[in-house]
Amino acid sequence: MNPLEKINIGVVGVGHLGQYHVKHLSKISGANLIGVFDSNNKRNNSISKQYNTRIFDNLNSLIQSCDALSIVTPTQYHAEIAEQCIRSNKHVFIEKPITVSLSEADNILRLANNSGVIVQVGHIERLNPALLALDSYTLKPKYIEVQRLAPYTTRGTEVPVVLDLMIHDIDIVLALVKSQVDTIHASGLSIMTDSVDIANARIQFVDGTIANITSSRIAKDKVRKLKAFQNEMYVTIDFLLGLTEVYRIVKNKGPKGLAAVPLNENEGNKQIIYEKPPVNSFDPLRMELSNFIDSIKGKTKPIVSGSDGREALKVAIQIHEMIIKDLH
Missing domain, CATH: 3.40.50.720 (NAD(P)-binding Rossmann-like Domain)
Structure with missing residues (x-):
């Protein structure tokens, strides 16, 4: 074309x-x-x-x-x-x-x-500016904690919370962790509807990485946060506020102007630095649809392919079925 x-x-x-x-x-x-x-x-x-x-x-x-x-x-x-x-x-x-x-x-x-x-x-959160702010970092997380909470509304309650809210974070976790899912443990409750309204899943990957994901649609306030821990680095993302923070260990002096704390007395050449990478301002849906158009033209590839969507669905269904089995 x-x-x-x-x-x-x-x-x-x-x-x-x-x-x-x-x-x-x-x-x-x-x-x-x-x-x-x-x-x-x-x-x-x-x-x-x-x-x-x-x-x-x-x-x-x-x-x-x-x-x-x-x-x-x-x-x-x-x-x-x-x-x-x-x-x-x-x-x-x-x-x-x-x-x-x-x-x-x-x-x-x-x-x-x-x-x-x-x-x-x-999967629009894959294009959240706060997540993309980490593109310049090498991410190899070993433990991930995610919360996605929302106040109750009648719209969308026919869909279980795992397939409505949690699937966003399942997709992000699968994109971050370069390993296959090994085991899943999940629990949840039906509170306001006949479907599952609150859910927690602990996903362990073959390489040992753990992801702990909580989703709820009966919270007082909206919360969309992710924390990821890896060797010598810790990152936090607030998807709602568009805020990304990085704490990492560097040898000798960190980049000029950054707050630094000595790691310990025995390793004086290592410091913990705090960074706040810039978060660009753009509409994720606009970028997502532009990516689709460019993919059709052969300029690029879909950021979230059909196969990616299928893998997120596979994990979401496993989590939901596990919860339903326990509830009954």
């Missing part, structure tokens, strides 16, 4: 999140927003007027008019819509989680591989 050509793209589902896909795709220079399809006519009309885009009265018409589709529907419809798109040789961006089941995800990946189309999954 000519990298200068615009990618004709449509959005399937223009609810709470889908409207932001429309907003950004209407502004990305390499994209040409063809139109939208949603089962809710009121939402269709509102989005059409706001962004001056076409409403399609059936999904197939939109698919046939596009090079690529952004799928922002409830998760239970992801597989059916993605398969229809891929069978028509269209690239797909699928909001997280990729599908409800592993078999659905496997089928999508098989079809995409046979068709040669791009599948990207919307």
